[in-house]
Amino acid sequence: MTPLLSVRDITKRYGTFVGCADVSFDLFPGEVMGIVGESGSGKSTLLNCMAGHLTPDTGEVLYDTRVDGQRDTVQMSEPERRMLGRTDWAFVHQNPRDGLRMGVSAGGNVGERLMAVGARNYGDIRTKATDWLGRVEIAPERIDDRPSTFSGGMQQRLQIARNLVTGPRLVFMDEPTGGLDVSVQARLLDLLRGLVRDLGLSAIIVTHDLAVVRLLADRLMVMKSGHVIEAGLTDQVLDDPQHAYTQLLVSSVLQV
């Protein structure tokens, strides 16, 4: 089986400071991978390098495109990469304000992504937008309201609807549940899990919340100072951590 995403020796420096270094892994269709580590460990840098928001200094990000098979997205032209970002990829930001257009209605936010891939029939777009708002549990009568009138949890769900409406195969998530209160978090986790299972999505989730990765991710990568220090099956890494830092991380979680 061809991996959906093959990351080869990605290194990104900020001047002399190492963002992330020598990261390699394969992600297969339907797999959900978590990346954990403390603030500044390089997990967001890595995510942004993979998603094309940052250009890595060295390394390849091979993506199995629908038409041409494996392509190195680092070497791709900007329009090609943007096209991927609008169709096959989705990026869920920690802060929904970074992923939504706050001055446009909820329906418009979802419809915009559809229009970017060529949808023009207003009725179809509205029907599809309504359908997706329903899937992320936003009442259809809120379709014409602006996201600025939504709660944080609703905004996050709207961002997910906007991202998934074009049927992406790979979803990048940067702390998708960060900043939400726990009851909203549980609802969002449940929603994400269902979507991942039913749509067969692959996803890479960056978070510092070990409980979130335990519930969502099949695999886990632990980062420290820009390097991957441990990787494996999520429950194995969390229950039988091998590296000193992972042991510290796992044993530092407060029990409720």
Next chain:
Amino acid sequence: MIELENVSKTFTLHNQGSAVIQVMNNVSFSVKAGECVALTGASGVGKSTLMRMIYGNYLAQSGSIMIGDTDVASAVPREIISLRRHTLGYVSQFLRVVPRVPTLEVVAEPLRRVGRSEEEAEERARTLLAQLNIPEALWSLSPTTFSGGEQQRVNIARGFAYTYPAMLLDEPTASLDAANREVVLSLIEEAKARGAAILGIFHDEAARDRVCDRELDITVFAPARAA
């Protein structure tokens, strides 16, 4: 079906003076299809640890753990995920679920993951929950608020929803009343009859004698304790 050869396990506690704890040495045994084997030995001897190693939850330091054609000790995560989905079931003592998911879905999930339809999966879940005497009024609620015994029964229903060719059972009858214990034992007998290889930990001796074909005292694999 389940075959262990020279399996060893140590825990290294880097943050506690790098203490190295040798847990077990050269474990070798096998469980055939249709056979039920009980792991025995005093508390703390490593029964659950061994189960978790077979499930891929703990890493083995050396040796091989074959489940069918997969060596859990050296498999990549993707292979273990597939193994857990299609071949190897594990009923632990604790239920771990996403908050807010209804009991019925929790139990149906293993079937949904192997691609069965929602109707079929939920039909099977309903049958199991009814068999295990979980009141129907609770099926649409999340099991997180259930009593300990109820949670355990939900966990068992979930573990038996799909017909795994190999199963690991960690104290499946602990803290159950007589009627429910009987249901669980018959589920185990059913699984044996269809050819599942079962490895279990049973503190309940009567249950052990009834469903298990032989016992394996793992004290023999424990390293000699330094005085």
